[in-house]
Amino acid sequence: MAGEALVRLVGVSKRFGEVVALDGVDLEVQKGEFFSLLGPSGCGKTTLLRLLAGFDTPDAGRIEIAGRDVSRVPPYDRPVNTVFQNYALFPHMTVEGNVAFGLRMKGLSPGEVRKKVAWALELVDLVGLERRYPRELSGGQRQRVALARALVLEPQVLLLDEPLSALDLKLRQELRVELMQLQRRLGTTFIFVTHDQEEALVMSDRIAVMRSGRIEQVGLPDEVYERPKNRFVADFLGRSNLLPAKPHPLGAETPLGPLRLKEPLVREALLVIRPEKIRLYPLGNGAPARDNLVRAKVEEIVYTGAENQYYLRSGEVRLLAYTLNQDLQEPGAEEFSYGEEVLCYLPPENLVVLHE
Protein backbone atom coordinates (compact mmCIF):
# COMPACT_ATOMS: atom_id res chain seq x y z
CA MET A 1 0.00 0.00 0.00
CA ALA A 2 1.37 3.37 -1.02
CA GLY A 3 1.49 6.32 1.33
CA GLU A 4 2.27 6.59 4.99
CA ALA A 5 0.52 4.25 7.42
CA LEU A 6 -0.62 6.28 10.42
CA VAL A 7 -2.20 3.34 12.21
CA ARG A 8 -0.73 -0.14 11.96
CA LEU A 9 -2.02 -3.30 13.58
CA VAL A 10 0.14 -6.41 13.52
CA GLY A 11 -1.32 -9.76 14.56
CA VAL A 12 -3.66 -8.21 17.10
CA SER A 13 -5.71 -10.70 19.14
CA LYS A 14 -8.10 -10.20 22.00
CA ARG A 15 -10.25 -12.67 23.87
CA PHE A 16 -12.83 -12.19 26.59
CA GLY A 17 -12.93 -15.44 28.54
CA GLU A 18 -13.89 -18.11 26.02
CA VAL A 19 -14.88 -15.64 23.33
CA VAL A 20 -12.29 -14.69 20.72
CA ALA A 21 -13.13 -11.09 19.87
CA LEU A 22 -10.15 -10.48 17.58
CA ASP A 23 -8.12 -13.20 15.92
CA GLY A 24 -4.78 -12.02 14.57
CA VAL A 25 -5.84 -8.83 12.82
CA ASP A 26 -3.39 -7.05 10.49
CA LEU A 27 -4.43 -3.63 9.28
CA GLU A 28 -2.97 -0.38 8.02
CA VAL A 29 -4.80 2.92 7.90
CA GLN A 30 -3.30 5.78 5.92
CA LYS A 31 -3.00 9.33 7.14
CA GLY A 32 -6.04 11.42 6.27
CA GLU A 33 -8.18 8.44 5.38
CA PHE A 34 -11.86 7.97 6.16
CA PHE A 35 -11.64 4.30 7.08
CA SER A 36 -14.63 2.17 8.01
CA LEU A 37 -14.79 -1.05 10.01
CA LEU A 38 -17.90 -2.79 8.78
CA GLY A 39 -19.47 -5.96 10.05
CA PRO A 40 -22.40 -7.53 11.86
CA SER A 41 -22.65 -7.24 15.64
CA GLY A 42 -20.11 -9.39 17.44
CA CYS A 43 -17.63 -9.28 14.56
CA GLY A 44 -15.01 -7.51 16.69
CA LYS A 45 -15.21 -4.06 15.16
CA THR A 46 -16.00 -2.32 18.44
CA THR A 47 -13.30 -4.32 20.23
CA LEU A 48 -10.84 -3.15 17.61
CA LEU A 49 -11.88 0.46 18.19
CA ARG A 50 -11.55 0.05 21.97
CA LEU A 51 -8.04 -1.32 21.51
CA LEU A 52 -7.16 1.70 19.39
CA ALA A 53 -8.62 4.03 22.03
CA GLY A 54 -6.71 2.20 24.76
CA PHE A 55 -9.70 1.09 26.84
CA ASP A 56 -8.54 -2.51 26.40
CA THR A 57 -5.12 -3.95 25.71
CA PRO A 58 -4.43 -6.65 23.13
CA ASP A 59 -3.58 -10.17 24.32
CA ALA A 60 -1.17 -10.52 21.43
CA GLY A 61 0.15 -8.36 18.64
CA ARG A 62 1.15 -4.72 18.30
CA ILE A 63 -0.72 -1.47 17.72
CA GLU A 64 1.27 1.43 16.28
CA ILE A 65 0.07 4.99 15.87
CA ALA A 66 2.39 7.38 14.02
CA GLY A 67 5.22 4.87 14.26
CA ARG A 68 4.97 4.48 18.04
CA ASP A 69 3.94 1.23 19.72
CA VAL A 70 0.94 2.21 21.85
CA SER A 71 -0.28 -1.30 22.72
CA ARG A 72 0.22 -0.66 26.44
CA VAL A 73 -0.20 3.11 26.46
CA PRO A 74 -3.20 4.30 28.54
CA PRO A 75 -5.97 6.17 26.71
CA TYR A 76 -5.04 9.55 28.19
CA ASP A 77 -1.60 9.38 26.59
CA ARG A 78 -2.73 8.46 23.08
CA PRO A 79 -3.08 10.90 20.20
CA VAL A 80 -6.60 9.63 19.50
CA ASN A 81 -10.06 10.69 20.62
CA THR A 82 -13.35 8.90 20.54
CA VAL A 83 -16.93 9.74 19.63
CA PHE A 84 -18.99 7.24 21.63
CA GLN A 85 -22.08 5.51 20.35
CA ASN A 86 -24.31 7.07 23.03
CA TYR A 87 -22.06 10.18 23.11
CA ALA A 88 -21.05 9.80 26.82
CA LEU A 89 -21.36 13.54 27.41
CA PHE A 90 -20.83 14.69 31.00
CA PRO A 91 -24.38 15.36 32.20
CA HIS A 92 -23.32 17.82 34.91
CA MET A 93 -21.38 20.03 32.49
CA THR A 94 -22.67 22.46 29.89
CA VAL A 95 -21.88 22.16 26.21
CA GLU A 96 -18.99 24.53 26.78
CA GLY A 97 -17.79 22.53 29.80
CA ASN A 98 -17.88 19.30 27.83
CA VAL A 99 -15.92 20.71 24.91
CA ALA A 100 -13.44 22.46 27.22
CA PHE A 101 -12.85 19.34 29.34
CA GLY A 102 -10.00 17.85 27.32
CA LEU A 103 -8.32 21.23 26.90
CA ARG A 104 -8.44 21.83 30.66
CA MET A 105 -6.95 18.38 31.26
CA LYS A 106 -4.11 19.39 28.96
CA GLY A 107 -3.56 22.43 31.17
CA LEU A 108 -4.24 25.10 28.55
CA SER A 109 -4.76 28.67 29.74
CA PRO A 110 -8.36 29.88 30.10
CA GLY A 111 -7.89 32.23 27.14
CA GLU A 112 -6.70 29.43 24.85
CA VAL A 113 -9.47 27.17 26.06
CA ARG A 114 -12.10 29.78 25.22
CA LYS A 115 -10.64 30.36 21.76
CA LYS A 116 -10.49 26.67 20.88
CA VAL A 117 -13.94 25.90 22.27
CA ALA A 118 -15.37 28.72 20.14
CA TRP A 119 -13.58 27.30 17.09
CA ALA A 120 -14.91 23.78 17.72
CA LEU A 121 -18.49 24.91 18.32
CA GLU A 122 -18.35 26.96 15.14
CA LEU A 123 -17.04 23.88 13.33
CA VAL A 124 -20.04 21.75 14.28
CA ASP A 125 -22.53 24.62 14.05
CA LEU A 126 -23.45 24.79 17.74
CA VAL A 127 -22.76 28.46 18.42
CA GLY A 128 -25.34 29.86 20.85
CA LEU A 129 -25.86 26.61 22.77
CA GLU A 130 -22.75 26.98 24.99
CA ARG A 131 -24.71 27.22 28.26
CA ARG A 132 -27.08 24.32 27.62
CA TYR A 133 -26.81 21.01 29.43
CA PRO A 134 -26.80 17.75 27.44
CA ARG A 135 -30.31 16.88 28.64
CA GLU A 136 -31.55 20.10 27.01
CA LEU A 137 -30.26 19.08 23.57
CA SER A 138 -31.69 16.97 20.78
CA GLY A 139 -29.98 13.75 19.70
CA GLY A 140 -28.39 15.43 16.71
CA GLN A 141 -27.07 18.28 18.83
CA ARG A 142 -25.60 15.88 21.38
CA GLN A 143 -23.87 14.12 18.54
CA ARG A 144 -22.28 17.40 17.48
CA VAL A 145 -21.15 18.15 21.02
CA ALA A 146 -19.49 14.73 21.17
CA LEU A 147 -17.80 15.49 17.86
CA ALA A 148 -16.66 18.95 18.96
CA ARG A 149 -15.38 17.60 22.28
CA ALA A 150 -13.16 15.10 20.46
CA LEU A 151 -12.08 17.28 17.54
CA VAL A 152 -11.12 20.27 19.68
CA LEU A 153 -8.12 18.24 20.87
CA GLU A 154 -6.93 17.91 17.26
CA PRO A 155 -6.34 14.16 17.49
CA GLN A 156 -4.22 12.34 14.92
CA VAL A 157 -6.98 9.78 14.66
CA LEU A 158 -10.65 10.24 15.43
CA LEU A 159 -12.43 7.03 16.44
CA LEU A 160 -16.17 6.94 15.82
CA ASP A 161 -18.24 4.12 17.31
CA GLU A 162 -21.48 3.90 15.33
CA PRO A 163 -22.06 7.59 16.00
CA LEU A 164 -25.14 7.85 13.79
CA SER A 165 -26.96 4.70 14.82
CA ALA A 166 -29.08 6.40 17.51
CA LEU A 167 -30.50 8.99 15.10
CA ASP A 168 -33.48 8.76 12.80
CA LEU A 169 -32.96 8.14 9.10
CA LYS A 170 -33.26 11.67 7.77
CA LEU A 171 -30.94 13.17 10.37
CA ARG A 172 -28.55 10.29 9.85
CA GLN A 173 -28.33 11.02 6.14
CA GLU A 174 -27.71 14.72 6.77
CA LEU A 175 -25.02 14.04 9.36
CA ARG A 176 -23.31 11.57 7.03
CA VAL A 177 -22.68 14.34 4.56
CA GLU A 178 -21.61 16.76 7.30
CA LEU A 179 -19.23 14.22 8.74
CA MET A 180 -17.66 13.62 5.33
CA GLN A 181 -17.26 17.34 4.71
CA LEU A 182 -15.76 17.82 8.17
CA GLN A 183 -13.28 15.04 7.59
CA ARG A 184 -12.20 16.43 4.24
CA ARG A 185 -11.89 19.93 5.66
CA LEU A 186 -9.77 18.94 8.66
CA GLY A 187 -7.83 16.14 6.97
CA THR A 188 -8.02 14.15 10.21
CA THR A 189 -7.85 10.38 9.94
CA PHE A 190 -11.27 8.94 10.79
CA ILE A 191 -11.79 5.33 11.84
CA PHE A 192 -15.48 4.69 11.71
CA VAL A 193 -17.24 1.64 13.10
CA THR A 194 -20.59 0.73 11.59
CA HIS A 195 -22.85 -2.19 10.85
CA ASP A 196 -24.66 -0.19 8.18
CA GLN A 197 -23.25 -1.18 4.78
CA GLU A 198 -24.78 1.79 3.02
CA GLU A 199 -23.18 4.17 5.51
CA ALA A 200 -19.81 2.54 4.97
CA LEU A 201 -20.12 2.60 1.17
CA VAL A 202 -21.22 6.23 1.09
CA MET A 203 -18.72 7.70 3.52
CA SER A 204 -15.49 5.75 3.38
CA ASP A 205 -12.29 6.04 1.44
CA ARG A 206 -11.65 2.42 2.34
CA ILE A 207 -13.62 -0.28 4.11
CA ALA A 208 -12.58 -3.30 6.13
CA VAL A 209 -15.31 -5.94 6.26
CA MET A 210 -15.06 -7.97 9.46
CA ARG A 211 -16.48 -11.27 10.62
CA SER A 212 -15.84 -13.32 13.78
CA GLY A 213 -12.78 -11.36 14.82
CA ARG A 214 -11.13 -11.40 11.42
CA ILE A 215 -10.89 -9.01 8.53
CA GLU A 216 -12.47 -10.61 5.45
CA GLN A 217 -11.60 -7.92 2.93
CA VAL A 218 -10.10 -4.44 2.83
CA GLY A 219 -10.59 -2.14 -0.11
CA LEU A 220 -12.20 0.84 -1.78
CA PRO A 221 -15.98 0.86 -1.47
CA ASP A 222 -16.52 -0.10 -5.13
CA GLU A 223 -13.84 -2.81 -4.90
CA VAL A 224 -15.48 -4.38 -1.89
CA TYR A 225 -18.92 -4.10 -3.44
CA GLU A 226 -18.15 -5.08 -7.03
CA ARG A 227 -15.37 -7.59 -6.36
CA PRO A 228 -16.21 -9.28 -3.07
CA LYS A 229 -13.52 -11.74 -2.06
CA ASN A 230 -15.90 -14.29 -0.61
CA ARG A 231 -19.47 -15.25 -0.07
CA PHE A 232 -19.73 -13.45 3.29
CA VAL A 233 -18.64 -10.10 1.87
CA ALA A 234 -20.91 -10.54 -1.15
CA ASP A 235 -23.83 -11.32 1.12
CA PHE A 236 -23.16 -8.69 3.79
CA LEU A 237 -22.73 -5.77 1.41
CA GLY A 238 -26.00 -5.42 -0.42
CA ARG A 239 -27.88 -8.29 -2.03
CA SER A 240 -26.37 -10.87 -4.32
CA ASN A 241 -27.37 -13.70 -6.61
CA LEU A 242 -25.15 -16.71 -5.96
CA LEU A 243 -24.72 -19.51 -8.49
CA PRO A 244 -22.67 -22.67 -8.01
CA ALA A 245 -20.63 -23.26 -11.16
CA LYS A 246 -18.43 -25.90 -12.82
CA PRO A 247 -15.96 -25.54 -15.70
CA HIS A 248 -17.51 -25.45 -19.19
CA PRO A 249 -16.05 -24.64 -22.64
CA LEU A 250 -18.15 -21.44 -22.84
CA GLY A 251 -17.19 -20.29 -19.34
CA ALA A 252 -19.20 -21.99 -16.61
CA GLU A 253 -21.84 -24.65 -16.24
CA THR A 254 -24.55 -23.43 -13.84
CA PRO A 255 -28.08 -24.41 -12.84
CA LEU A 256 -29.20 -21.71 -15.30
CA GLY A 257 -27.32 -23.44 -18.10
CA PRO A 258 -23.93 -22.56 -19.55
CA LEU A 259 -22.86 -18.95 -19.00
CA ARG A 260 -20.08 -17.04 -20.69
CA LEU A 261 -17.47 -15.55 -18.36
CA LYS A 262 -14.57 -13.19 -18.97
CA GLU A 263 -12.30 -16.17 -18.42
CA PRO A 264 -13.50 -19.80 -18.39
CA LEU A 265 -13.50 -21.57 -15.05
CA VAL A 266 -10.76 -24.06 -14.32
CA ARG A 267 -12.37 -25.52 -11.20
CA GLU A 268 -15.61 -25.40 -9.27
CA ALA A 269 -16.55 -21.94 -8.02
CA LEU A 270 -19.35 -19.67 -6.94
CA LEU A 271 -20.63 -16.98 -9.30
CA VAL A 272 -21.92 -13.73 -7.83
CA ILE A 273 -24.00 -11.15 -9.65
CA ARG A 274 -25.55 -8.06 -8.09
CA PRO A 275 -29.29 -7.57 -8.69
CA GLU A 276 -28.82 -4.24 -10.46
CA LYS A 277 -26.44 -5.82 -12.98
CA ILE A 278 -29.08 -8.17 -14.33
CA ARG A 279 -30.96 -6.64 -17.26
CA LEU A 280 -34.51 -7.64 -18.08
CA TYR A 281 -36.12 -7.80 -21.53
CA PRO A 282 -39.59 -8.78 -22.69
CA LEU A 283 -39.87 -12.13 -24.50
CA GLY A 284 -39.35 -11.99 -28.22
CA ASN A 285 -39.07 -8.24 -28.42
CA GLY A 286 -35.80 -6.33 -28.24
CA ALA A 287 -33.82 -9.02 -26.52
CA PRO A 288 -30.31 -8.95 -27.93
CA ALA A 289 -29.37 -12.26 -29.53
CA ARG A 290 -26.48 -12.96 -27.21
CA ASP A 291 -25.32 -15.56 -24.71
CA ASN A 292 -26.15 -15.40 -21.01
CA LEU A 293 -29.84 -14.95 -21.63
CA VAL A 294 -32.05 -16.75 -19.12
CA ARG A 295 -35.80 -17.12 -19.29
CA ALA A 296 -37.51 -16.46 -15.94
CA LYS A 297 -40.92 -15.81 -14.47
CA VAL A 298 -41.78 -12.76 -12.34
CA GLU A 299 -42.91 -14.03 -8.93
CA GLU A 300 -42.93 -10.82 -6.91
CA ILE A 301 -42.42 -7.13 -7.55
CA VAL A 302 -41.32 -4.74 -4.81
CA TYR A 303 -41.66 -1.07 -5.61
CA THR A 304 -39.21 1.04 -3.56
CA GLY A 305 -39.65 4.38 -5.27
CA ALA A 306 -36.34 4.76 -7.03
CA GLU A 307 -36.26 1.20 -8.29
CA ASN A 308 -38.31 -1.93 -8.91
CA GLN A 309 -37.12 -5.17 -7.36
CA TYR A 310 -38.11 -8.27 -9.31
CA TYR A 311 -38.10 -11.66 -7.62
CA LEU A 312 -37.69 -14.12 -10.48
CA ARG A 313 -37.64 -17.87 -10.87
CA SER A 314 -35.96 -19.85 -13.60
CA GLY A 315 -36.48 -23.57 -13.07
CA GLU A 316 -35.21 -24.22 -9.53
CA VAL A 317 -33.14 -21.04 -9.36
CA ARG A 318 -34.38 -17.82 -7.79
CA LEU A 319 -32.97 -14.56 -9.07
CA LEU A 320 -33.25 -11.01 -7.81
CA ALA A 321 -33.04 -8.14 -10.30
CA TYR A 322 -33.37 -4.37 -9.80
CA THR A 323 -34.44 -1.95 -12.50
CA LEU A 324 -34.37 1.81 -12.15
CA ASN A 325 -37.70 3.61 -12.34
CA GLN A 326 -36.60 5.95 -15.04
CA ASP A 327 -37.84 6.95 -18.41
CA LEU A 328 -38.98 3.86 -20.28
CA GLN A 329 -37.06 4.79 -23.44
CA GLU A 330 -33.97 3.11 -21.99
CA PRO A 331 -33.55 -0.54 -22.85
CA GLY A 332 -33.85 -2.75 -19.77
CA ALA A 333 -36.09 -0.25 -18.03
CA GLU A 334 -39.37 -1.78 -19.04
CA GLU A 335 -41.97 -2.59 -16.45
CA PHE A 336 -43.13 -6.15 -16.06
CA SER A 337 -46.07 -7.63 -14.24
CA TYR A 338 -46.71 -10.60 -11.99
CA GLY A 339 -46.47 -13.95 -13.70
CA GLU A 340 -44.91 -12.52 -16.84
CA GLU A 341 -42.08 -14.38 -18.54
CA VAL A 342 -38.99 -12.26 -19.07
CA LEU A 343 -35.48 -12.65 -20.42
CA CYS A 344 -32.66 -11.96 -17.97
CA TYR A 345 -29.29 -10.90 -19.30
CA LEU A 346 -26.31 -11.66 -17.04
CA PRO A 347 -23.37 -9.62 -18.45
CA PRO A 348 -20.13 -11.70 -18.34
CA GLU A 349 -18.13 -8.77 -16.95
CA ASN A 350 -20.46 -8.60 -13.94
CA LEU A 351 -20.26 -12.27 -13.02
CA VAL A 352 -17.75 -12.36 -10.16
CA VAL A 353 -15.99 -15.66 -9.54
CA LEU A 354 -15.43 -16.75 -5.94
CA HIS A 355 -13.15 -19.68 -5.11
CA GLU A 356 -13.73 -20.79 -1.54
Place this chain on the structure above:
Amino acid sequence: MNEAATPWRRLFRVLVTVGPGGLWLLVFVLIPTLLVLVASFLTRGPYGELSGPWGLHNYAKLLQPAYLEAFAQSLLVGVLATLLSALMGYPLAFYIARHPRRDLLLFLLLLPFLTNFLIRVYAWLVLLQREGLVNALLGAFGVGPFTLYPSFFAVLLATVYTFLPFFVLPVYASVERLDWQLLEAAYDLGAKPFRAFLHAVLPQTYPGLFAGSVLVFIPAMGTFVVADLLGAGRVVLIGNLIQQQFGLTRDWAFGAALSVFLMGFVLLALYLYARLQGERGLDELV
Protein backbone atom coordinates in the same frame (compact mmCIF):
# COMPACT_ATOMS: atom_id res chain seq x y z
CA MET B 1 -67.00 11.19 33.07
CA ASN B 2 -69.49 13.40 34.90
CA GLU B 3 -68.10 16.94 35.02
CA ALA B 4 -69.47 17.71 38.48
CA ALA B 5 -68.00 14.55 39.98
CA THR B 6 -64.46 15.34 38.90
CA PRO B 7 -63.32 17.48 41.89
CA TRP B 8 -64.78 14.89 44.29
CA ARG B 9 -63.03 12.10 42.50
CA ARG B 10 -59.80 14.00 42.68
CA LEU B 11 -60.25 14.59 46.40
CA PHE B 12 -61.02 10.94 46.88
CA ARG B 13 -57.88 9.96 45.03
CA VAL B 14 -55.76 12.30 47.13
CA LEU B 15 -57.29 11.01 50.35
CA VAL B 16 -56.71 7.40 49.41
CA THR B 17 -53.11 7.84 48.29
CA VAL B 18 -51.70 10.53 50.57
CA GLY B 19 -54.26 10.20 53.36
CA PRO B 20 -52.89 7.38 55.55
CA GLY B 21 -49.29 8.57 55.46
CA GLY B 22 -50.38 12.18 55.90
CA LEU B 23 -52.49 11.34 58.90
CA TRP B 24 -49.63 9.42 60.45
CA LEU B 25 -47.23 12.32 59.97
CA LEU B 26 -49.78 14.77 61.32
CA VAL B 27 -50.47 12.82 64.49
CA PHE B 28 -47.01 11.53 65.26
CA VAL B 29 -44.69 14.16 63.80
CA LEU B 30 -46.28 17.51 63.14
CA ILE B 31 -48.45 17.81 66.28
CA PRO B 32 -45.73 16.55 68.67
CA THR B 33 -43.22 18.91 67.09
CA LEU B 34 -45.59 21.81 67.57
CA LEU B 35 -46.17 20.74 71.18
CA VAL B 36 -42.41 20.71 71.76
CA LEU B 37 -42.15 24.16 70.18
CA VAL B 38 -44.89 25.49 72.45
CA ALA B 39 -43.35 23.83 75.51
CA SER B 40 -39.99 25.46 74.83
CA PHE B 41 -41.49 28.85 75.67
CA LEU B 42 -43.00 27.69 78.99
CA THR B 43 -41.48 27.27 82.47
CA ARG B 44 -40.86 24.31 84.79
CA GLY B 45 -43.45 24.26 87.60
CA PRO B 46 -42.68 23.21 91.21
CA TYR B 47 -43.58 19.56 90.49
CA GLY B 48 -41.90 19.39 87.12
CA GLU B 49 -45.05 20.26 85.21
CA LEU B 50 -45.25 22.82 82.42
CA SER B 51 -46.59 26.19 83.51
CA GLY B 52 -46.29 29.92 82.89
CA PRO B 53 -44.81 32.38 82.52
CA TRP B 54 -44.09 32.42 78.78
CA GLY B 55 -40.78 33.68 77.55
CA LEU B 56 -37.45 33.09 75.86
CA HIS B 57 -35.68 32.25 79.12
CA ASN B 58 -35.04 28.64 78.11
CA TYR B 59 -33.22 29.81 75.01
CA ALA B 60 -31.19 32.28 77.05
CA LYS B 61 -30.13 29.38 79.28
CA LEU B 62 -28.84 27.54 76.23
CA LEU B 63 -26.07 30.06 75.90
CA GLN B 64 -24.40 29.00 79.16
CA PRO B 65 -20.91 27.56 78.52
CA ALA B 66 -21.74 24.05 79.78
CA TYR B 67 -24.57 23.68 77.26
CA LEU B 68 -22.63 25.26 74.42
CA GLU B 69 -19.81 22.81 75.13
CA ALA B 70 -22.19 19.85 74.92
CA PHE B 71 -23.48 21.26 71.69
CA ALA B 72 -19.96 21.70 70.29
CA GLN B 73 -19.15 18.13 71.25
CA SER B 74 -22.30 16.86 69.50
CA LEU B 75 -21.35 18.80 66.40
CA LEU B 76 -17.87 17.28 66.56
CA VAL B 77 -19.31 13.76 66.85
CA GLY B 78 -21.76 14.47 63.99
CA VAL B 79 -19.12 15.90 61.66
CA LEU B 80 -16.42 13.35 62.49
CA ALA B 81 -18.84 10.42 62.26
CA THR B 82 -20.02 11.67 58.86
CA LEU B 83 -16.48 12.17 57.58
CA LEU B 84 -15.27 8.79 58.83
CA SER B 85 -18.35 7.09 57.39
CA ALA B 86 -17.66 8.77 54.06
CA LEU B 87 -14.01 7.73 54.08
CA MET B 88 -14.86 4.11 54.82
CA GLY B 89 -18.32 3.86 53.30
CA TYR B 90 -17.65 5.41 49.89
CA PRO B 91 -15.02 2.91 48.74
CA LEU B 92 -16.98 0.12 50.42
CA ALA B 93 -20.07 1.01 48.38
CA PHE B 94 -17.99 0.77 45.18
CA TYR B 95 -16.55 -2.55 46.24
CA ILE B 96 -19.99 -4.00 46.98
CA ALA B 97 -21.61 -2.59 43.83
CA ARG B 98 -18.95 -4.12 41.58
CA HIS B 99 -18.71 -7.46 43.39
CA PRO B 100 -20.30 -10.49 41.73
CA ARG B 101 -21.84 -11.54 45.08
CA ARG B 102 -23.14 -8.10 46.00
CA ASP B 103 -26.42 -9.51 47.32
CA LEU B 104 -24.45 -11.45 49.93
CA LEU B 105 -22.29 -8.45 50.83
CA LEU B 106 -25.36 -6.25 51.23
CA PHE B 107 -26.86 -8.84 53.54
CA LEU B 108 -23.65 -8.88 55.60
CA LEU B 109 -23.74 -5.08 55.74
CA LEU B 110 -27.23 -5.16 57.21
CA LEU B 111 -26.57 -8.19 59.43
CA PRO B 112 -25.81 -6.12 62.59
CA PHE B 113 -29.36 -4.74 62.50
CA LEU B 114 -30.62 -8.19 63.35
CA THR B 115 -29.11 -7.75 66.80
CA ASN B 116 -30.49 -5.30 69.34
CA PHE B 117 -28.79 -1.92 69.22
CA LEU B 118 -28.15 -1.82 72.99
CA ILE B 119 -26.53 -5.21 72.94
CA ARG B 120 -24.21 -4.11 70.16
CA VAL B 121 -23.18 -1.01 72.11
CA TYR B 122 -22.57 -3.11 75.21
CA ALA B 123 -20.42 -5.38 73.08
CA TRP B 124 -18.16 -2.43 72.33
CA LEU B 125 -17.98 -1.76 76.04
CA VAL B 126 -16.75 -5.29 76.64
CA LEU B 127 -14.25 -5.03 73.79
CA LEU B 128 -12.85 -1.66 74.81
CA GLN B 129 -12.63 -1.89 78.57
CA ARG B 130 -9.27 -2.08 80.31
CA GLU B 131 -9.29 -5.88 80.53
CA GLY B 132 -11.10 -6.19 77.22
CA LEU B 133 -10.22 -7.99 74.03
CA VAL B 134 -8.63 -4.99 72.31
CA ASN B 135 -6.24 -4.29 75.15
CA ALA B 136 -5.46 -7.99 75.49
CA LEU B 137 -4.60 -8.11 71.79
CA LEU B 138 -2.43 -4.99 72.05
CA GLY B 139 -0.81 -6.44 75.15
CA ALA B 140 0.27 -9.48 73.15
CA PHE B 141 2.44 -7.09 71.13
CA GLY B 142 3.67 -5.43 74.31
CA VAL B 143 1.59 -2.27 73.84
CA GLY B 144 -0.82 -0.72 76.32
CA PRO B 145 -3.07 -1.21 78.12
CA PHE B 146 -4.92 1.99 77.19
CA THR B 147 -7.99 3.56 78.74
CA LEU B 148 -10.16 3.16 75.66
CA TYR B 149 -13.33 3.31 77.70
CA PRO B 150 -14.92 5.60 78.77
CA SER B 151 -13.74 8.11 76.19
CA PHE B 152 -14.71 10.36 73.30
CA PHE B 153 -12.90 7.92 71.04
CA ALA B 154 -15.14 5.06 72.17
CA VAL B 155 -18.26 7.15 71.56
CA LEU B 156 -17.11 8.14 68.07
CA LEU B 157 -16.10 4.56 67.22
CA ALA B 158 -19.46 3.12 68.21
CA THR B 159 -21.35 5.95 66.48
CA VAL B 160 -19.54 5.31 63.19
CA TYR B 161 -20.05 1.59 63.65
CA THR B 162 -23.78 2.10 64.15
CA PHE B 163 -24.50 4.48 61.29
CA LEU B 164 -22.00 3.36 58.62
CA PRO B 165 -24.56 1.18 56.77
CA PHE B 166 -26.81 4.22 56.39
CA PHE B 167 -24.02 5.88 54.47
CA VAL B 168 -23.15 2.87 52.34
CA LEU B 169 -26.67 2.10 51.12
CA PRO B 170 -27.49 5.35 49.28
CA VAL B 171 -23.98 5.56 47.81
CA TYR B 172 -24.32 1.95 46.70
CA ALA B 173 -27.56 2.88 44.95
CA SER B 174 -25.87 5.65 42.95
CA VAL B 175 -22.83 3.51 42.14
CA GLU B 176 -25.11 0.81 40.76
CA ARG B 177 -26.60 3.30 38.31
CA LEU B 178 -23.21 4.75 37.39
CA ASP B 179 -22.47 5.30 33.70
CA TRP B 180 -18.94 3.89 33.52
CA GLN B 181 -18.56 5.02 29.94
CA LEU B 182 -18.15 8.56 31.28
CA LEU B 183 -14.98 7.37 32.96
CA GLU B 184 -13.71 6.09 29.62
CA ALA B 185 -14.72 9.38 28.01
CA ALA B 186 -12.67 11.26 30.62
CA TYR B 187 -9.63 9.03 30.01
CA ASP B 188 -10.10 9.47 26.30
CA LEU B 189 -10.05 13.25 26.71
CA GLY B 190 -6.74 13.11 28.55
CA ALA B 191 -7.75 12.87 32.21
CA LYS B 192 -5.45 10.72 34.32
CA PRO B 193 -7.19 8.27 36.71
CA PHE B 194 -7.58 10.59 39.72
CA ARG B 195 -8.95 13.52 37.75
CA ALA B 196 -11.11 11.22 35.64
CA PHE B 197 -12.65 9.89 38.84
CA LEU B 198 -13.09 13.40 40.17
CA HIS B 199 -14.86 14.71 37.09
CA ALA B 200 -16.62 11.70 35.67
CA VAL B 201 -17.48 9.44 38.62
CA LEU B 202 -17.71 11.59 41.74
CA PRO B 203 -20.36 14.01 40.39
CA GLN B 204 -22.55 11.07 39.47
CA THR B 205 -22.51 9.91 43.11
CA TYR B 206 -23.34 13.31 44.65
CA PRO B 207 -26.97 12.34 45.32
CA GLY B 208 -25.84 9.21 47.18
CA LEU B 209 -23.15 11.12 49.08
CA PHE B 210 -25.71 13.74 50.05
CA ALA B 211 -28.29 11.23 51.25
CA GLY B 212 -25.64 9.21 53.08
CA SER B 213 -24.22 12.21 54.93
CA VAL B 214 -27.69 13.32 55.98
CA LEU B 215 -28.58 9.85 57.20
CA VAL B 216 -25.42 9.70 59.33
CA PHE B 217 -25.13 13.31 60.46
CA ILE B 218 -28.66 13.74 61.83
CA PRO B 219 -28.83 10.67 64.08
CA ALA B 220 -25.17 11.06 65.12
CA MET B 221 -25.89 14.61 66.29
CA GLY B 222 -28.81 13.48 68.42
CA THR B 223 -27.68 10.14 69.78
CA PHE B 224 -27.53 9.70 73.54
CA VAL B 225 -27.39 5.96 74.17
CA VAL B 226 -23.87 5.55 72.80
CA ALA B 227 -22.54 8.54 74.74
CA ASP B 228 -24.31 7.33 77.87
CA LEU B 229 -22.81 3.85 77.76
CA LEU B 230 -19.37 4.44 76.24
CA GLY B 231 -18.82 7.99 77.51
CA ALA B 232 -20.04 7.07 80.98
CA GLY B 233 -20.64 10.66 81.97
CA ARG B 234 -17.39 11.99 80.52
CA VAL B 235 -18.88 12.65 77.13
CA VAL B 236 -22.09 14.69 77.35
CA LEU B 237 -23.82 15.32 74.06
CA ILE B 238 -26.86 17.44 73.38
CA GLY B 239 -28.91 14.26 73.17
CA ASN B 240 -27.86 13.36 76.70
CA LEU B 241 -28.90 16.81 77.91
CA ILE B 242 -32.32 16.50 76.31
CA GLN B 243 -32.79 13.06 77.80
CA GLN B 244 -31.82 14.39 81.24
CA GLN B 245 -34.34 17.22 81.07
CA PHE B 246 -37.18 14.91 80.17
CA GLY B 247 -36.11 12.27 82.69
CA LEU B 248 -33.97 13.01 85.70
CA THR B 249 -34.37 16.79 85.97
CA ARG B 250 -37.98 16.93 84.77
CA ASP B 251 -37.48 20.34 83.14
CA TRP B 252 -39.54 19.64 80.04
CA ALA B 253 -39.54 23.25 79.00
CA PHE B 254 -35.75 23.48 78.83
CA GLY B 255 -35.57 20.02 77.21
CA ALA B 256 -37.97 21.28 74.55
CA ALA B 257 -35.84 24.35 73.93
CA LEU B 258 -32.75 22.13 73.50
CA SER B 259 -34.66 19.97 71.02
CA VAL B 260 -35.89 22.95 69.01
CA PHE B 261 -32.39 24.36 68.91
CA LEU B 262 -30.94 21.06 67.68
CA MET B 263 -33.67 20.71 65.08
CA GLY B 264 -33.16 24.27 63.87
CA PHE B 265 -29.43 23.79 63.59
CA VAL B 266 -29.73 20.53 61.64
CA LEU B 267 -32.28 22.04 59.26
CA LEU B 268 -30.04 25.02 58.61
CA ALA B 269 -27.04 22.76 58.01
CA LEU B 270 -29.08 20.64 55.59
CA TYR B 271 -30.28 23.71 53.75
CA LEU B 272 -26.75 25.03 53.29
CA TYR B 273 -25.49 21.62 52.22
CA ALA B 274 -28.31 21.24 49.70
CA ARG B 275 -27.54 24.70 48.28
CA LEU B 276 -23.91 23.73 47.83
CA GLN B 277 -25.06 20.57 46.03
CA GLY B 278 -27.42 22.42 43.76
CA GLU B 279 -24.83 24.86 42.55
CA ARG B 280 -22.65 22.08 41.13
CA GLY B 281 -19.91 24.10 42.75
CA LEU B 282 -17.86 21.12 43.90
CA ASP B 283 -16.88 20.05 40.45
CA GLU B 284 -15.50 23.43 39.43
CA LEU B 285 -13.35 23.73 42.53
CA VAL B 286 -10.84 21.09 41.54
